[in-house]
Amino acid sequence: MESIRDLMTDDHRQCDDCFVAVEQSVASGEWGNATTQFDQLRDAMRRHFAVEESILFPAFEARTGMSMGPTQVMRGEHAQMKELMAAAGDAMAARDADDYSGYAETLLIMMQQHNMKEENILYPMCDQHLAAQLETLVPQLERGINATEPMP
Template structure:
């Protein structure tokens, strides 16, 4: 079986992780201005990933499976929690509050890792299975949505 949705979306998870690492490195060096710039890139990448899922992937999955209260609902709830953590971490960075930032970033990282595992091992494979017939239109739409961030970041 093809894993196109899983591979494509998992690659975007890795890209988001890399952006967070860049923030981390800047914070460790005490380079607050750089940390804020890198965090904005990370935040935008994550929010864009959520948008691709919430506006394109999840609705199509729900429509095709009739599962409106299943895994997509759980993922949306986790997105909401992560958006709150993103906001708290960003506020801490704005105030150069290292401890506050570290606490929020650590919680966010743990939550992202658990969330990504669920998506990559459960939801995306279900999407690959149930949305195989829609891949030709779905993947370009996801690609376009995720590219929005790339354009915004440059």
């Protein structure tokens, strides 16, 4: 049985790979590819956030009684990253490499810090507190992450 930490960390790496692909296309001036890859990045991040906010965080909060703790911080960071993604998307649509790069750099720093907190603190806590639910919870998370439709 895969752990929450392993599953969700793997999804972070998938998002990182999408981010790198966008960066390479923007740097090469391949705006058509960059736009397609940016859409994939945005969709992957939306699915990741949605899975956490609709499945993982509520399960953790119900089990621990902590609703104003680490999950609340992560939700706030998700909102900030969504705003950065929207701004980066506007820059992408305008084919403004400088603006895109500025938003992308800020987003990258935030993603790295956010992922470290989840991977080293929150996910291990989830594995510990939700151990009895892993058999049903992990497949739910996998289905959400691997969904083909974009999330709002």
